[in-house]
Amino acid sequence: MSFILISSFFVQFWERLKILSPKVLEFLLIIVLGFVLAWILKVVVREILKTVKFDSLCYRIGLSSALARANVKRTPSEITGLTVYCVVIFLTLLVSLSSLNIRAVDQMASSFLVYLPRFLIAVLVLIFGYLLAGFVGRAILIALVNAQVKSAKPISIAVHVLILILFLAMGIEQLGIAKGVVVATFSILFGGVVLALAIAFGLGGKDMAKDFLEKRVKSSREPKKKPDEFSHI
């Protein structure tokens, strides 16, 4: 009796295996091909970026120094190649798992594929924001120093940070994480900072503002200090 039970179990197992084995083989094949494809793409992307001097571009725009500060030893070309590799591996895993026809995996794969473009846009927004903040902050710093504005550095840092916060909020909104909360927090923070500065300046700098205005009015009546008389060129 027990022999019959055991044998029927093995028969059923064999029947199942016969049905599943092509799918398992398919799964393994996709995995192997995916890894090979990912490796090829990684090398191709890295070499193309090296050829078009992507590393020197990143050095110029300050991305390399940001990576160095974060103790990242790889070059931007290598990092991009590695990112492509990871994305392809991840997609391979999703495709291979969906080949097994498991409903939960199918759902996860489809929702990830829907989410992927938003994620990529968020990454691009963050990178662009980082670069823009660096560029604008530096341009403002140089212009203010040349104009001999005493608080050149704090102003340029404030502009830099504000641009970063703005793009961070845009990135998070793109990802759809606590959408309403992020926008509201950002609005409250930003509005609060501006209001706080206005109040602080208005109350704390009341006398300073008065002096400043008085000096302005006085100096507009007095003859201006003459500039240098020599020609630079």
Next chain:
Amino acid sequence: MPKSILIKEAKEKVKEYNKADIVVGIPSYNNARTISHVVRAVSAGLAKYFSKYNCIIVNSDGGSKDGTPDLFKETIVEDFDTILMEHPVYPVHKIVTPYHGIPGKGSAFRTIFEIGHLLQAKVCAVVDSDLRSITPEWLEALIEPVLFHGFDFVAPLYQRHKYDGTITNSIVYPLTRALYGKRIRQPIGGEFGISGNLVSFFLKNKKIYYTDVARFGIDIWMTTTAVACDFKICQSFLGAKIHDPKDPGTDLVSMLSQVVGPVFNLMETYNDSWSEVANSVPVPEFGFKFEVATDPVRVNLERMVESFKQGVSDLVSVWEKFLSGDVLSELRRIASYNVLEFRFPKELWVRIIYDFSLAYHKKVLAKDHILKSLTPLYLGRTASFVNETMESTSSEVEERIESLCQEFEKQRSYLLSKWEK
């Protein structure tokens, strides 16, 4: 030959005159105070020294609002008898035309060159419209070496106030001399004599007129192109250079970057030419040199030193991307001096200029950021120069500039060693 940029009226005038031996160009923008004097000096110079030649004076104006072009048209030399032994064979004609393109001296020069080229002029001379000290003899000095001695490019030599031309004295002259090996004392002087052959050459590269060359960069572009492309070069002594005070709106930061930017750009263009140069040599000189007294000028040393100190305190985050640690610590050290003690060693200055040119070449940052961050350092060096030469005579000042040039030549190997790395 590039497509003509001349307006219809200018083209008609060119057709009417058909040919000219000498074209003298006067670029202008709101120079009503001085334009008449310049036109009289030029007309008299042409009548006195080139009476047998067909001469045309061109005013290329940038849209003056003070009636400069009208004054140019109306100005006539009433009495040639006081300066001439014989009357000119040809009357001196005038063309007045606005120029097209980016507003600036370079675009005005392009228009003058095009008129010179169409008229097949043997010589084209250009003089600034804000000059107070121009005399008829300047025309002889600029034109004669081309017309009678076969030179292609005549650069000016002036007697200037010891503090005048600080961008020239501290950057442009020493750097171009060290790079290209020709001792042209005023590479961005403003007055030049140019052969017809070289004028055609200048017109070939039309793209250049859409860069900073269209503005203050035109002078250094012409000089460097003439040197690097092996044209025959000389310099002529003109006497004192005194001009109308510059428009206070002319921003030093823009001026510095519009002059230094083309110098650095030209280092890329003519890399093959300057990397082969070993030593500098003098260029032939024309004219009789004499000492001229110049008016004292007012200098605000405190403002310059303050600007330098603020730069050292705030711009280190920018400079540390291309200046080494020892240069930065040296800058910090000299920033601690007070105004009258302030000194900026020439060795440090030369190293900084070479490091800026390398940063520009390697595109370490946006080019505009590199150039504009040079201003506080330039003001520091200028303040130091004023301090060092406060009691010096003009010949002692020249000796100091010569010693700076030698330092540029000495450290040239540093630039070469870093250029292609």
